[in-house]
Amino acid sequence: MSLNYSNIFPADRTATITTALENTFGNAVISEATLLTGGLSAASVYKIVADNRPYVMKLDIPHAYTSADPFEKIARASAAGIAPPLHYKNEEAGIIISEFVENKPIRSIFSGETLAVKLAEAVKKIHTIPYAVPGGDLQETIDHLLAGFHHNNILSGPVPDECLKQYEKIKTSYPWHDTDKVFSHNDLNPSNILCDGKVVWIIDWDTAFVNDRYLDLASVANFFIYSPDQEAAFLKTYFSEVNDYHISRFYVMRQISRIIYAVMMLQLAAQAKPADYAHDQQMEGVFLKDVGPLLGSGALSLATYEGQFMYGKALMNEAVQQMCTGRFEDALVLLRHRN
Structure with a gap:
């Protein structure tokens, strides 16, 4: 010493x-x-x-x-x-x-379908860990987040209204009480996914508990899976045999995950300002395709109010866009029928 x-x-x-x-x-x-x-x-x-x-x-x-x-x-x-x-x-x-893992950005090591496979293998490994302690009810947690968002009036207008309207459809269709639960990390954002050049490592396990397996899958996909080929490789690696139910439930959970992260980002941003601060309500033109590269290049940081607020808006815009598609409606129909 x-x-x-x-x-x-x-x-x-x-x-x-x-x-x-x-x-x-x-x-x-x-x-x-x-x-x-x-x-x-x-x-x-x-x-x-x-x-x-x-x-x-x-x-x-x-x-x-x-x-x-x-x-x-x-x-x-x-x-x-x-x-x-x-x-x-x-x-x-x-x-x-x-x-200590000398982290190399995982996208600089793996790309395309190879990246999708590596990430699915990591999620699958998490979900095979034996553990029995449950966490809070997922639907109740989301309802609490949305109630706080609505009460604080951080963001209002057509997009937030549509987001809440579409989520009400999810509430009545999604199998919240499915007993097929697994040990889940519950916060698989890029800062918790490390790569040493060969192996994928996951850190920060404080929020891990038994939960819906699709939450981890959706969280990873929303940060790293962008193409149909990547999605197919990701689900194939995880499930081996993929069916329409897997695809539909995964797609709906991707929107749930976007809503969760959007609201959390917006709430976090609001905490940095006085209660009566006039937040910019403009939603038009704030999309992930634009905000993502700014975050990746360092021009925008999630450690700042601006980064948190813009990212929250972009996630909400993306969720609303996806929830206004035929694919989303078809997925809800399949889930309702299956349930």
Whole structure:
């Protein structure tokens, strides 16, 4: 050990952190300890370099969990080979140390149908992890989000109105109470999907619990699957034998996922402004095909109000466009008939 931790880690955690590092690395030289994230949530994440090899240390609230313990979830995901290898876990101290992944943007490594296959394999691996703790009811969660969105009046007009109208159709058609549930990550956005050049790794398991398998599939697809050929490869890899019900339910869930992320982005953006702030209500011309490249190039950031608000608008526009198609209506009919 060679660093003075007093200026790096919280003072009341230094002793348990020192013990964790000693138990994990022995007499290895700790040359770096850098805060990667922290401040807004209960957990802080650090990059630790021991004998010139990087690791990740996550500090969570000690003694904070009973059921749905994130320490148990990450241990199971690591054992399944989908979360980075785990080196230390102490629930009482609230400390996890795992392998650091030198991330290469997955789109720079894989493309087209190969990317679709790799992502479907990753989702399938998540869904085979044995776990029994359920989360909140998905329909109730969405209803709560939409109620908050409506109450705060962040965005109004024809597009939000149409979005809510179309969602009412989904509510009466989607098989919310299907008992075929799996261990789901529930937040498979690009920042939680890492690639070391060969292997796909999934991080940030705090919101994982038993849920509808189509939520993870839809979340991944909305960020990475753009063509019919990609969609076909994605579903074929996951289901092996694909039928019209799989395709229809997947398509409807893609719109549900867009609504969820749109509302969350808009709510997050609103938190950055005073309650009486006059948000720009213009929806015309704000589409994913335009906003996506801006986010990818760094010209627009999801860490800013502007990025969050524009992305929320684009997601809602996309959901409404898709929900006003014949394919969407046909999918709802099939789901209603099947149910």
